[in-house]
Amino acid sequence: MLMNLIGRIWSGALIATAATLSLAENSVAQQTLPLHEKRASASDLKLSGHLPGMPKSVVRFVSYSDLLKLQQVRLTVSDDSNFKGKAEISGVYLGQLLQTLAVADKGTLIAAICDDGYEAHYSAEYRTAHHPILVLRVNGKQPVRTSRRSDDGNYGPYLVSQALFVPRYRVFAYTEEAQNPNGVLELRFEKETKVSEATKPPGAFAAGSLPIKGYQIARENCLRCHNAGAYGGHKSGKSWEALEHIAQANPTTFAHYIRDPRSINALAQMPGFPAYDNATLSVLIAYFQAFVAENGSR
Numbered sequence: 001m002l003m004n005l006i007g008r009i010w011s012g013a014l015i016a017t018a019a020t021l022s023l024a025e026n027s028v029a030q031q032t033l034p035l036h037e038k039r040a041s042a043s044d045l046k047l048s049g050h051l052p053g054m055p056k057s058v059v060r061f062v063s064y065s066d067l068l069k070l071q072q073v074r075l076t077v078s079d080d081s082n083f084k085g086k087a088e089i090s091g092v093y094l095g096q097l098l099q100t101l102a103v104a105d106k107g108t109l110i111a112a113i114c115d116d117g118y119e120a121h122y123s124a125e126y127r128t129a130h131h132p133i134l135v136l137r138v139n140g141k142q143p144v145r146t147s148r149r150s151d152d153g154n155y156g157p158y159l160v161s162q163a164l165f166v167p168r169y170r171v172f173a174y175t176e177e178a179q180n181p182n183g184v185l186e187l188r189f190e191k192e193t194k195v196s197e198a199t200k201p202p203g204a205f206a207a208g209s210l211p212i213k214g215y216q217i218a219r220e221n222c223l224r225c226h227n228a229g230a231y232g233g234h235k236s237g238k239s240w241e242a243l244e245h246i247a248q249a250n251p252t253t254f255a256h257y258i259r260d261p262r263s264i265n266a267l268a269q270m271p272g273f274p275a276y277d278n279a280t281l282s283v284l285i286a287y288f289q290a291f292v293a294e295n296g297s298r
């Protein structure tokens, strides 16, 4: 099988002498990651999007065992909604993974894509503030061997978590949320500018205007399950355009759907956001309506 070796020595690593290396706890942490053209195992992690030196359509796979050879970080999390109480996790910082793969940190948005089409998004800002970790072990075990709390499944192949999450901002009743997906199959490296082009409200809106406030919520919340063109999750099967139409044609239904989906659709799978007050719902409506106003016929 053809294999590309992309790797980088960590800044500082070159300075270490053989003596200090042999004393270091993680003395021979491998800093390259072999990329494979084909999946060899269900636990391989798929990589897609902007990989250095490759066309955007190219995908690659990395093995669980090679990821374990990268420098591991280990910590105890107590506020990850995946777990009841505390869990000890270990894995690789997403920032470190970018560095190992020689993907630029600045301007790269990482989408962690799950088995059900859900996507969690990690901007450069999020990574700097929260240091998300690709989790390779939960309480010492591979995620695929750890039973999921919510159902009979397991957490595999990968999760993303981080140390104690301190939200950075609020937009009315929305508070910045921790992105803690499980069942992660793929990491896709997107250009942040492209994702904002697809999601920012068209037109000249001032910072602090209603559509811009709604934008901040929608790109962090709704984009996990609803896709805006080529970007965002597919769990819902309903695109941004579908949401734009409902927001325009029936803002009351739209608002009820967000707060309590089952009040509109008895079989709704979407989780409700009952804490969203009228101010929060109105900025979301203003945001989705802005697309229709701009494009008229859409």
Ligand code: HEC
Pocket (backbone or CB within 6 Å): 217, 218, 221, 222, 223, 224, 225, 226, 235, 236, 237, 238, 242, 243, 246, 254, 257, 258, 261, 265, 267, 268, 269, 270, 271, 284
């Ligand atoms: C965790 C996944 C998830 C998130 C996050 C999510 N949705 Fe949904 N949404 C769904 C699913 C799944 C459906 C399809 C119908 C159903 O099962 O509820 C849906 C359907 C909808 C519908 C009805 C569409 C129709 O054609 O009837 C609206 C409106 C909607 N979502 C708005 C939003 C908005 C606005 C946000 C962000 C504030 C959001 N959703 C966040 C999963 C999600």
